[in-house]
Amino acid sequence: MNPPDDDQLREVLPRLRRFAVSLTQNPSDADDLVQSTLEKAISHWQRRHPDGDLRAWLFSILYRQFIDGRRRAGRYARLMQLFTGEPQTSASAEDIVVANATWEAFDRLSPEHRALLMLVSVEGLSYREVSETLDIPIGTVMSRLSRARRSLRDLDEGTSREKPSTPSLWRLK
Amino acid sequence: MNPRHPTEQDLHAYLDDQLDAERRQWIESWLQANPDQSAELEKWRVDARRLRARYANPEQWPDNPALDPAAIRRRQRANSQRWLATAAMLVMAVGIGMTGGWKVHDMMTPPSISAQPMADAVQAYRLFTDNVSLNRNTAIDGNGIVDASDTAVTEPDANSRERIVKLFQAHFSDGIMPPDLSAAGLEMTGARLLATDQGPAAMVVYRDQTGRQMMMYIRPPGAGNHMLEPGKRIDGKLMAQYWSKGNYNYAVVSQPDDPNAAMLEEMLRES
Incomplete structure (x- = not known):
């Protein structure tokens, strides 16, 4: 198979950065995520389905990297908690300010819900493509989409005005 | 036939334009008769629009050259060359073991290095790290390594194997040819001819489909025709397995957990 065409990758780059920002909620973490995604894509190019959609394939690598990173961060937080007795998951004041300056309701959704809404509403992927990208069954895509949109409405209308005890805001280190 | 009420998932699929024409039309008429649900759906539509607006025009974000x-x-190429450089150091250490009296039982300790083999190793290291030397014909004088005109690292291309075979025929006519491992998904991605005091040596690099590299190394025995007891040496993230056969000493350098290395070693030893 031909090696990856840099122009093809460049064309998808802005969308990758956008998806990464919506997940990490921090531009610098997002670019780190995009970089590791591209590194993986270039070295795993031969595993790519030749007729598959490049964008969906790159999104799926990015999402997998993000989830893996979050698991690592989670393990680290639990380890720290063990040593210090303090939970490390609270969002910093700076994070809160950033979130308030944008769209708090969306930022308070879980990363899974944010990923789904980004792929469906912003990227316009089909449910089938979303199912492959996020590696979840198509039935789960549809039920999760209902829940995500309802959560977003609830948060936006302030029915959950109380801050959750563990904010859903966090940063990928 | 459609049921009387669409499910909530039908409404989302309608909003996301995932329905066929017939089903879309059915939901449209149902929404007209059900203004409450229609208003709810309109809010979702506004949310989607708001999200698109928030993340509009990512191509206008400040450029980050590191992502090109x-x-x-x-x-990645630089990392790969660093790998080669480490591999080069390791096989040179094996070479030094042959000439400097370094014993196999001392596997985890670097050999004591005399001035001459050290120059050998340093020059090998330069060969693999200095981009200039990769791109033009370089000759290094003295006791060390000479990178002759036909020995630049070959780029991965269709001729790679052919060129490597020719190189071996020319310099190691009675040595073991690097085996073709393409059936196991391993591609020969490059070769480099080196000169030692005892005659030519060569490295051949294989890469598997995940990008993992391993290397075959062939060199003449050390001073006094000293043949090598089979052995193994682990240095950081790399492992060298080495032995002597016929008129040459051989080594396979790989990551310690690379199963392909055992295959290559077996093929070389049984050739």
Whole structure:
């Protein structure tokens, strides 16, 4: 198979950065995520389905990297908690300010819900493509989409005005 | 036939334009008769629009040159060359073991290095790290390594194997040819001819489909025709397995957990 065409990758780059920002909620973490995604894509190019959609394939690598990173961060937080007795998951004041300056309701959704809404509403992927990208069954895509949109409405209308005890805001280190 | 009420998932699929024409029309008429649900759906539509607006025009975000694919490729090449450099150091250490009286039982300790083999290793290291030497014919004088005109690292291409075979025929006519491992998904991606005091040596690099590299190394025995007891040496993230056969000493350098290395070693030893 031909090696990856840099122009093809460049064309998808802005969308990758956008998806990464919506997940990490921090531009610098997002670019780190995009970089590791591209590194993986270039070295795993031969595993790519030749007729598959490049964008969906790159999104799926990015999402997998993000989830893996979050698991690592989670393990680290639990380890720290063990040593210090303090939970490390609270969002910093700076994070809160950033979130308030944008769209708090969306930022308070879980990363899974944010990923789904980004792929469906912003990227316009089909449910089938979303199912492959996020590696979840198509039935789960549809039920999760209902829940995500309802959560977003609830948060936006302030029915959950109380801050959750563990904010859903966090940063990928 | 459609049921009387669409499910909530039908409404989302309608909003996301995932329905066929017939089903879409059915939901449209149902929404007209059900203004409450229609208003709810309108809010979701506004949310989607708001999200699109928030993340509009990512192509206008400040550029980050580190993310350009060419830059990423350059960094990957540099990493790969660092790998080669470490591998080169390791096989040179094996070579030093042959000439410097370094014993196999002392596997985890670097050999004591005399001035001459050290120059050998340092020059090998330069060969693999200095981009200039990769791109033009370089001759290094003295006791060390000479990179002759036909020995630049070959780029991965269709001629790779052919060129490597020719190189071996020319310099190691009675040595073991690097085996073709393409059936196991391993591609020969490059070869480099080196000169030692005892005659030519060569490295052949294989890469598997995940990008993992391993290397075959062939060199003449050390001073006094000293043949090598089979052995193994682990140095950081790399492992060298080495032995002597016929008129040459051989080594396979790989990551310690690379199963392909055992295959290559077996093929070489049984050839």
